[in-house]
Amino acid sequence: MKASVKNLKNETVGEIELDESVFGLPVRADLLSRMVNYQLAKRRAGTHKTKGVSEISGTGKKPYRQKGTGRARQGSLRSPQFRGGAVIFGPVVRSHAHDLTKKVRKLALKTALSAKLADGKLVVLDQASVETHKTKALAAQFKTLGLNSALIIDGSNPDESFMRASRNIPLVDVLPEQGANVYDILRRDTLVLTRNAVEQLEARLK
Incomplete structure (x- = not known):
């Protein structure tokens, strides 16, 4: 399946082929729910006593x-x-974490990516880099792209200026590819992937 690639000015600059085994899976709410519960349970402090x-x-x-x-x-x-x-x-001090097999966690991440594409909430950017770390300029570009609530996933080494510029924009998160997770994908309205992120996610999840 093909998706158009945009730049930060909302101009179409090309196309990218998305792997169907990663972005074309049926949406399973039960799987996403299990994964979100797994992530949130792992976060709990468990210090009540x-x-x-x-x-x-x-x-x-x-x-x-x-x-x-x-x-x-x-x-x-x-x-x-x-x-x-x-x-x-x-209550006693304990860990609330529970096990979820690696196979299920991998499938849940692929399902979350597929769900965003199926809903038309997936945007592929050519690259996530800016010349200045000023928030105002990047906020204007996000407005052009129609991003109000978004998770932006870049390659292994995101642009430092881009991360600093986006830090003060509400409802916008930036993660490297290795930090991609189901909970953060679902809690934001739009998922934005760079070309690098798509390639690295496909290599990791195939």
């Missing part, structure tokens, strides 16, 4: 005798029914 009975400071003495008081038997004031006592089955 409550104290168990063994961690509460206090005496280990039995509060009152077993029988004859008319009250329920008690063995410790650190029990959960007392104020300042323990929390039963409370």
Whole structure:
């Protein structure tokens, strides 16, 4: 399948052949959902914590005798029914990450790329480079291209001036090819790939 290649002035400067095994897959919402859950779970800090009975400071003495008081038997004031006592089955410090096979992760990334192309939300740029690092000039070019919310993926070494110029533009992210991921692709409206990014993604995902 072919796609037109544009420059930052929104002029068509050529065509590129997109590999159907990477950009032409059927869209599977279940696969994308699993991948997003995997990424977000991996990000979670998991530092929430409550104290168990063994961690509460206090005496280990039995509060009152077993029988004859008319009250329920008690063995410790650190029990959960007392104020300042323990929390039963409370959260503990742990990792929320879970496994997802490499094959599924690779397929999910290809599906996300295919979904953007199917929705007409994929733009291929000749190159993502600018002469100046000033944000104003690049913002005007993005407006010409109709980019309000976009993820821009360049080759392995993105242009430093381009990255600095785009840093202050809201809803615009720039990533190198090796940082391409499903969550960032889906959270922005338009996906912008450079020629280099297309070639490197195809080589990596074929």
